[in-house]
Amino acid sequence: MAAAPTRLTADERAAHVAALLASSRPWTIGDGHGRDVLRKEFVFASHAEAIAFLVRLAMEADVRNHHPEYEGCYNRLTVTWTTHACGGISMLDVDMANFSDKVGPPM
Numbered sequence: 001m002a003a004a005p006t007r008l009t010a011d012e013r014a015a016h017v018a019a020l021l022a023s024s025r026p027w028t029i030g031d032g033h034g035r036d037v038l039r040k041e042f043v044f045a046s047h048a049e050a051i052a053f054l055v056r057l058a059m060e061a062d063v064r065n066h067h068p069e070y071e072g073c074y075n076r077l078t079v080t081w082t083t084h085a086c087g088g089i090s091m092l093d094v095d096m097a098n099f100s101d102k103v104g105p106p107m
Contacts, residue, residue, distance in 0.1 A: 040078070
């Protein structure tokens with residue numbers, strides 16, 4: 001049985017989250033409701049591209065058993081990663097945020 005995910009420490013955040021926050025289209029920390037999350041809006045050329053991205057996320061999320069929160073309209077999707085089991089951002093979220101950027105629209 002795999003160990004339960006743990007919330008990132010300050011040093012781990014500095015090492016792993018800094019790149020996500022410094023990218024040309026950065027992630028943000030927090031959602032305006034006091035939760036410790038990674039959040040980003042993705043904008044696509046069409047509705048079909050947005051849905052294709054969501055399907056890729058869903059397939060990877062099922063493999064990793066770690067699922068995002070998302071909301072969207074037409075060609076925009078906001079993706080939120082957090083680990084409810086530890087009450088904040090874990091390496092699962094960092095890994096999935098990086099995966100999201102990899103399969104998302106070109107920057």
